[in-house]
Amino acid sequence: MAGTPMFQKTSLLRLAPLAAIIATAKDACVDLLPKLDIQGYSCSESDKSQYAKHILQNVFHLVKDLNEEQLMEKEIEAKVKGLSISELQLQDAECEVDDDIFCDNCGAFFVDLYRSCTCGYDLCLVCSRELRDGHLQGGKGMASGWKSRIDGSIPCPPKDIGGCDSGTLELKRIMPANWVANLLKKAQGMHRINKSSDIPQTSSASFIYSLNPNDIQPQDMQNFQLHWSKGEPIIVSDVLSSSSGISWEPMVMWRAFRDITISKKDSHASELKAINCLDWSEESIDYYKFFKGYSEGQLKQKGRPLYLKVEDWQPSCVSQGEWPRHFVEFVKYLPFKDYTYPNHAYLNVADKLPELSSKPDMGPRMDIGYGNCDTKLHYNKADTVSILTHTVIVEQKHDDQDGALVCEPDAQANDDHQHVIDPTEGGALWDVFRRHDIPKLEEYLRNHSAEFSSAEVVHPIHDRAFYLNVEHKWRLKEEFGVEPWTFKQRLGDAVFIPAGCPYQVRNFQSCTKVELDFMSPESLGECIRLQNELRLLPESHKAKQQKLNIGKMMIYAVDHAVTDSSSVIDSSGPVNYLPEEFAQVPEILNDMNISNHTNGWVCDTESESNSQETSSEFPSVSPLINHAVDHQPHETSGLWRGNAVGAEAVELLQAVETHYPNTFHRVHIRATLHWLSFLKGLHVFIKGFLETSVDALLEEQISTYQEGLNDFERLGFDLSWIRKRLDMVEKLKFGNDPLRQELVVLDESLESLKERLVEAHERLQKARLDYDNALDARNKKVQEVVHKFGDEYDQVLKGHLGFGMLPGY
Numbered sequence: 001m002a003g004t005p006m007f008q009k010t011s012l013l014r015l016a017p018l019a020a021i022i023a024t025a026k027d028a029c030v031d032l033l034p035k036l037d038i039q040g041y042s043c044s045e046s047d048k049s050q051y052a053k054h055i056l057q058n059v060f061h062l063v064k065d066l067n068e069e070q071l072m073e074k075e076i077e078a079k080v081k082g083l084s085i086s087e088l089q090l091q092d093a094e095c096e097v098d099d100d101i102f103c104d105n106c107g108a109f110f111v112d113l114y115r116s117c118t119c120g121y122d123l124c125l126v127c128s129r130e131l132r133d134g135h136l137q138g139g140k141g142m143a144s145g146w147k148s149r150i151d152g153s154i155p156c157p158p159k160d161i162g163g164c165d166s167g168t169l170e171l172k173r174i175m176p177a178n179w180v181a182n183l184l185k186k187a188q189g190m191h192r193i194n195k196s197s198d199i200p201q202t203s204s205a206s207f208i209y210s211l212n213p214n215d216i217q218p219q220d221m222q223n224f225q226l227h228w229s230k231g232e233p234i235i236v237s238d239v240l241s242s243s244s245g246i247s248w249e250p251m252v253m254w255r256a257f258r259d260i261t262i263s264k265k266d267s268h269a270s271e272l273k274a275i276n277c278l279d280w281s282e283e284s285i286d287y288y289k290f291f292k293g294y295s296e297g298q299l300k301q302k303g304r305p306l307y308l309k310v311e312d313w314q315p316s317c318v319s320q321g322e323w324p325r326h327f328v329e330f331v332k333y334l335p336f337k338d339y340t341y342p343n344h345a346y347l348n349v350a351d352k353l354p355e356l357s358s359k360p361d362m363g364p365r366m367d368i369g370y371g372n373c374d375t376k377l378h379y380n381k382a383d384t385v386s387i388l389t390h391t392v393i394v395e396q397k398h399d400d401q402d403g404a405l406v407c408e409p410d411a412q413a414n415d416d417h418q419h420v421i422d423p424t425e426g427g428a429l430w431d432v433f434r435r436h437d438i439p440k441l442e443e444y445l446r447n448h449s450a451e452f453s454s455a456e457v458v459h460p461i462h463d464r465a466f467y468l469n470v471e472h473k474w475r476l477k478e479e480f481g482v483e484p485w486t487f488k489q490r491l492g493d494a495v496f497i498p499a500g501c502p503y504q505v506r507n508f509q510s511c512t513k514v515e516l517d518f519m520s521p522e523s524l525g526e527c528i529r530l531q532n533e534l535r536l537l538p539e540s541h542k543a544k545q546q547k548l549n550i551g552k553m554m555i556y557a558v559d560h561a562v563t564d565s566s567s568v569i570d571s572s573g574p575v576n577y578l579p580e581e582f583a584q585v586p587e588i589l590n591d592m593n594i595s596n597h598t599n600g601w602v603c604d605t606e607s608e609s610n611s612q613e614t615s616s617e618f619p620s621v622s623p624l625i626n627h628a629v630d631h632q633p634h635e636t637s638g639l640w641r642g643n644a645v646g647a648e649a650v651e652l653l654q655a656v657e658t659h660y661p662n663t664f665h666r667v668h669i670r671a672t673l674h675w676l677s678f679l680k681g682l683h684v685f686i687k688g689f690l691e692t693s694v695d696a697l698l699e700e701q702i703s704t705y706q707e708g709l710n711d712f713e714r715l716g717f718d719l720s721w722i723r724k725r726l727d728m729v730e731k732l733k734f735g736n737d738p739l740r741q742e743l744v745v746l747d748e749s750l751e752s753l754k755e756r757l758v759e760a761h762e763r764l765q766k767a768r769l770d771y772d773n774a775l776d777a778r779n780k781k782v783q784e785v786v787h788k789f790g791d792e793y794d795q796v797l798k799g800h801l802g803f804g805m806l807p808g809y
Contacts, residue, residue: 043338043346051338051346052561054225056187058521059349059561062528063554067180070113073125076152077171090173100358100549101174103127104162106138106535107544111551112180115169117156123169126535128154138535180555187558188666190565208485210235213242213335224336229522231435231498233485236335239387240492246329248390248512250291253326277307277373294370294510297394309369309507312515327364330514333387335494340385340518350382350519350548352556360548362517370394375505377431377445378464379530381546382517384497388489390512391427426488427511430495431468432503433484435526440480441502448472461502462533462543468504489513500526524554640679642671649683656686660721667716682712689722699734702726 043051071085078088090113095101102109103124115123123131130136132148146157157163209227211220213236227234272290274283283306290308297305314327334340339347342362353359362382367375371394433441438461445452445460452466460466468476477483488508489495497503500523519527527550537544640650656663669675685708692701705726709719731737785793796803 043344047338048346048564052564054347055349055521055557055561056190056565059524059554059557060184060187062524063180063558064184066111066551066554067184069125070180073113073128073171080151080153090171090177093172093174095174099174100552102547103138103535105136105157107539107547108138108531108535109547109549109552110174111549111555112175113171113173115154116172117164117167117169119156119164119167121156121163121167121169123154126532128169138537175555183555183558183562186562186566190562206485208233208235208487210237212237213239216335221336221338225522228496228498228520231501231523231526233430233432233487233498233501233503234496235487235489236494236496237490238492239333239335239494240389242333243329246326248326250294250390250392250510250512253512254287254291272310272313274308274310277309277369278304283308290368294368295392295394297370297510305370307370307373309367309373309375311367311375312365313368314363314365327514330364330387330389330516333494334385334516336496339383339520340516342516342518345518347520348518349521349524349553349557350517352553352560354556357552360517362519364514364516367511367513367515369507369511371507371509371511373507374467376464376467377461377502377504379461379502379543380497380499380517381530381548382519382527383499383523384515384517385494386489386497386513386515387494388427388491388511388513391491392510394510426490427507427509428489428513429486429506429508430489430503431473431484431486431505432497432501433482435498435500437480437482438500438502440482441476444476444480444482448475458541459533459537459543462537462541464543467506498526499523500530519550519553521557524550641669641675643669643676643679645676645679645683649680652683652687653679660718662718663721664717666718678715682717685712686722694729694733697729697733699730702730702734 074085074088074090077090078085081088093101093110093114093116100109101114101122103114104122105127106124108124108126110122110124113125115125115128127136127138128148131146131154132152134147136146146155146161146163148154154169156165156167156169158165209223209232211223216236224234271284271286274285274290275281276283285308290310293306293308300306331342338345341348342364343351345351350360350362360381367386369375371392442460445466446457449457449460449466451472455465457463457465473484473486484503489505499519527548530546531548531550534544534547638644638647638650640653645653669679689705706723709723709726712719732740792804
């Protein structure tokens with residue numbers, strides 16, 4: 001019976017005696033397992049090495065931005081105190097490294113540096129920058145008249161917003177001095193770090209990558225990462241096929257959680273807080289009634305069925321570190337466990353925090369809703385995987401005229417009001433919006449908010465107040481050209497939703513979904529964007545509860561990756577090792593380094609950098625806090641990085657730096673004869689590559705280009721963008737890639753089909769011409785008949801002999 005598929009198992013349970021069902025429930029869930037005891041995942045040493053590189057490629061530049069932001073604040077502090085950076089000694093925070101403390105103005109968590117007064121008022125670096133710029137957000141600071149001093153120091157705010165109005169906010173640190181900078185230096189010394197890749201970070205694909213868990217091969221991880229890095233949802237179908245047979249039947253669930261409540265002696269856990277989707281009010285209801293209504297649809301209010309749902313719910317035992325067997329079973333279903341496994345998944349950045357740190361609640365949690373319930377448009381705080389574990393079709397015998405819902409009775413429901421859904425049917429409809437469409441989506445929602453609700457809109461997505469029906473989705477497409485990915489989730493489908501993609505869901509049937517959050521390296525940039533939006537929301541806004549300390553997670557993720565890479569280097573030699581002199585970590589040691597620090601290259605003289613004045617007394621902040629910084633040097637005609645390479649070479653090299661900035665990040669280019677020779681050679685190499693016809697390309701030329709790449713990469717240039725293109729052409733033109741072979745076969749079949757299409761088109765044209773000629777002949781003949789017999793002939797032939805002769809007859 002353990003191997004019985006889920007839909008068969010649940011059918012058998014419905015026919016089983018009551019005692020057997022109760023026994024199943026107790027066996028299934030009363031045994032609570034500590035989370036740390038959950039087994040079933042391990043990461044091999046070879047995978048760790050590859051995943052460590054993957055983390056560094058995706059996370060390094062974000063931590064680097066964070067470090068630069070902190071260095072800018074240290075520079076301001078040093079200037080205020082009349083010291084150099086190397087002389088500046090920061091106070092230690094009155095907390096442990098693993099503690100989470102937050103800003104008293106915007107509520108954001110501190111990563112390392114922050115400002116604090118002796119009265120206890122704390123301020124983050126972003127708020128400090130905004131206060132100096134005169135547009136402090138996320139609190140009441142500007143309205144109270146709170147301002148920074150002329151020298152950049154920040155007084156403690158007035159008492160009415162939590163300060164003492166007399167002290168000064170001193171810069172403090174949480175982590176050991178220079179730990180982050182040293183960590184970055186180690187990371188960049190071990191691997192080639194590319195700030196960008198050839199893979200775009202947005203997706204215009206109209207299809208969704210989908211696969212079956214039984215068919216997942218090692219190469220599917222690369223396919224997953226390819227689509228995931230573009231912010232596309234992914235579906236893994238039929239994950240319940242590997243189930244041990246545990247039942248997700250609603251009454252089994254009720255008995256299981258009831259027994260947990262009794263065993264834990266938690267009298268407050270016998271009720272659920274459910275949302276009534278008819279008017280979005282909150283209802284308190286006990287487990288039994290809720291699950292009975294889920295199955296039978298008999299709960300009514302004023303003669304109408306209730307459409308109840310429970311969102312983000314988990315048994316109280318989960319918060320105590322113990323998981324019911326249902327959740328343990330759910331973990332076994334999870335595909336791509338290197339990302340999703342809740343205990344030490346290597347690519348889950350949220351799991352990199354030290355054991356003693358307070359860790360965010362990433363689930364699992366349950367969404368249990370009756371048929372026709374909506375989950376309104378919203379964000380999740382991180383990446384999410386949602387598995388549909390149970391569905392029930394419930395017959396409804398009325399039409400709901402409420403504008404918020406469109407209830408469609410199911411004509412296929414049988415006499416007992418329910419049947420277990422066939423695995424091929426859809427249980428819920430998902431609409432997932434692309435990240436790059438968010439500004440247009442927000443504009444549409446603000447423009448049409450009155451059509452949804454009379455309530456004031458604080459944030460059109462974070463408010464979780466809108467569901468776009470078919471009409472609104474059509475209008476959104478017409479007005480803004482925005483269209484979501486729309487798909488049905490079937491029983492057993494695992495739906496992966498990337499962070500930063502707004503989505504909404506409508507249940508076709510009563511549905512039980514189990515969800516788990518995780519934080520992939522690819523999505524960290526979006527997680528940062530979401531956290532920046534959350535800090536601007538009012539303090540009472542419900543979405544504020546989704547705050548995360550992303551910065552701390554990123555730093556520890558890099559630390560883990562460096563540690564694992566170090567162990568590989570110690571045992572088998574360097575992995576993509578680059579000499580120490582090529583490392584470009586922004587660690588400011590003295591005032592001289594401040595003036596000469598540029599974006600990836602070093603000036604030979606001080607005059608140029610020292611003569612440039614910034615537009616503000618205080619340094620700009622990093623892209624991490626949504627402020628663009630242009631570090632690109634301006635070149636004299638024919639000169640590039642001080643080398644007379646010629647105007648044509650300057651144009652090409654500048655284009656390379658614009659589109660592939662990582663190319664030059666590891667090289668120290670100076671105005672010397674050997675660098676002039678290198679740059680001219682690089683220009684010739686890239687120009688030849690760009691202009692080579694693939695049609696005329698020989699396999700030997702590929703090898704020649706690869707040797708040239710090796711030479712330039714030994715100098716420190718990152719030409720991975722060329723190498724990727726060469727690899728693609730080599731595999732597709734000269735290799736035996738099965739996809740290429742299949743494509744050739746399809747191309748050949750298209751040619752024959754094209755010939756048939758041309759022939760059919762010609763026949764159609766001839767038939768159309770014959771038809772038009774026959775129609776003209778018929779019309780001429782009609783005119784002749786009318787001329788001879790009158791225009792009433794047709795009505796007479798189709799009617800009576802006396803048509804039109806006597807009125808009334």
